[in-house]
């Protein structure tokens with residue numbers, strides 16, 4: 001988790017005394033159910049220790065000033081991979097350019113999986129690094145080290161975007177010059193906001209007929225609600241695009257050479273864009289004045305900011321998340337990618353400019369977080385943000401937040417307390433590795449041979465810090481998976497590996513049918529794993545019909561007072577629990593919408609039995625009694641109870657909570673929820689009414705539509721259950737010219753008739769269920 005805009009260097013050095021205080025935990029169990037078990041007893045006064053402070057050395061300052069960790073994210077097919085390929089080429093990281101779905105059949109460097117190259121989509125985010133000699137606003141050259149993560153655009157692989165943004169300091173938001181802000185752009189925008197990631201916007205595909213960057217900028221301002229202004233205007237349009245006018249340095253910038261590798265700069269602004277460029281420079285200053293005091297004052301005094309003032313203001317406002325500078329070009333036509341690289345160096349933050357925090361596991365979860373300082377001398381805190389099974393074993397991607405790591409060094413796994421040696425330390429270049437001996441704070445690397453899950457923290461053992469992990473959305477779709485022939489060990493081996501790599505991929509065995517059920521973020525998501533199972537593990541599988549992941553929730557509170565008592569000759573079971581269940585809103589930061597709160601006073605239930613109660617609650621949530629689907633949006637508050645010195649046990653309390661939950665569930669007026677998707681269709685204008693009619697016939701609600709010269713976009717909310725078979729339906733409706741993307745929006749109650757149907761179907765499968 002990052003804190004807000006960084007005037008944070010001051011806060012890093014805040015006097016320790018202000019953090020050394022008695023602090024009272026009162027609602028510590030509310031926020032994070034999974035962390036709840038580790039929390040200290042409530043209402044205890046806890047002393048916050050005084051943590052040592054670390055200052056950045058001059059060496060740290062210099063290194064971090066020239067370091068950037070950035071991501072490239074966007075709606076599908078906006079050109080992220082194509083852009084990254086250019087970046088790698090111009091920075092000298094690769095010797096030649098290969099296109100996504102290119103005729104040379106090589107495929108883009110960052111799409112290294114065979115499946116990615118075949119389908120022409122990015123499935124896994126890939127990490128790489130490069131050096132760039134940037135030209136600054138004075139025209140001086142400076143060398144920067146840039147770590148880049150290219151993320152997938154398909155919503156099915158959204159966890160990859162979450163993972164990347166969690167550890168990146170800045171991002172490039174790529175938009176198509178024709179389609180503008182699309183549904184997935186909004187999702188990426190939301191993710192960037194969640195992790196406070198400053199962003200540069202890059203309007204790609206300026207060579208396409210109908211390209212209109214000004215409409216796109218307007219959409220950034222109105223739809224994404226972030227002040228934005230162009231730092232460039234194009235020279236030439238569509239096919240004739242030659243370069244851009246740099247509005248900050250007031251220069252014309254052209255690409256020359258077969259691959260646009262030579263940058264030619266000129267002080268002469270072409271006459272046909274001069275007036276327009278002057279107007280857009282004015283617009284840039286006015287937009288900045290809205291968010292930056294210094295420019296605001298200059299504007300009031302009617303003074304023109306100079307290049308340094310303008311650059312500094314753009315940087316300040318971008319890093320403070322108040323503004324997005326907009327660049328434009330065409331990745332495929334090799335135009336204006338180098339100025340974007342200069343922009344990354346000039347305007348995106350250094351690792352020292354974003355604040356990162358950890359939690360001290362010795363304190364309750366709601367204790368104030370501890371700021372981390374990217375100083376080499378500080379004790380190590382690193383976050384494993386992605387796992388990947390490679391040719392040489394498990395590869396763990398790490399972001400080092402403070403301190404450093406060395407090959408051969410021992411590091412501590414914060415969750416398990418295990419000490420592990422780093423056998424091999426590498427920097428990643430897509431699927432190739434470069435061995436290194438040492439990695440400093442603020443950098444990204446990968447290590448081999450360390451067993452952990454994604455989201456785990458590593459330290460040098462001197463602190464008990466852990467970093468909060470990322471938002472993991474719940475699956476929306478599931479299907480039964482059966483290996484053809486005998487089930488061999490590779491079947492479960494593959495499933496275990498996929499589960500570890502991807503927290504949005506879930507596996508369980510259905511208790512009734514005994515079938516293996518896999519769940520995920522969409523049909524494509526699951527299809528990719530079934531295919532990987534075949535290719536990487538040699539296991540051929542058949543799959544059942546995809547099923548929507550229904551959920552249940554409660555709509556009102558209900559109290560319980562329940563005694564679990566059993567006397568069967570030997571030791572008996574006794575546990576009494578009193579409390580309530582109530583509806584719970586989702587926590588935007590953690591994604592949690594279920595929680596267990598212990599408010600038992602005076603030891604009426606001994607502390608040692610509380611974990612049993614909590615376990616019982618989470619088990620009860622696994623299957624709601626309306627339809628057998630998991631229950632979400634529910635908090636249990638345990639207020640009181642009673643125990644017996646001989647007959648009580650953790651098991652008795654676990655069963656007591658389950659019994660209580662079963663007994664009062666219906667009093668809390670449960671309903672069945674279904675996933676609602678945002679569906680965006682782009683198709684030639686002549687098919688507009690057919691497409692809208694098609695969405696209406698699937699009970700969709702049209703929430704936005706836009707008609708451009710030749711094509712239109714329609715955005716609708718449709719229940720996922722009504723979307724099966726839509727791809728071929730749309731193909732038929734639009735002679736194959738329509739495209740659609742779909743992403744999960746929210747869960748909503750199903751219609752009463754559907755609820756009755758699902759309930760009846762569930763009862764039929766449950767001979768023991770109450771009829």
Ligand SMILES: Nc1nc2c(ncn2[C@@H]2O[C@H](COP(=O)(O)OP(=O)(O)OP(=O)(O)O)[C@@H](O)[C@H]2O)c(=O)[nH]1
Pocket residue numbers: 074075076077078079080081082083099100101120121122123151152153154204205206207208329330331332333
């Ligand atoms: N006209 C035009 N096409 C482009 C440009 N950049 C990329 N494309 C094309 O757009 C398509 C998608 O490009 P990708 O680079 O795979 O897009 P992506 O955003 O990485 O795709 P996903 O990772 O699948 O979301 C390819 O056919 C590219 O050749 C551009 O500047 N102009």
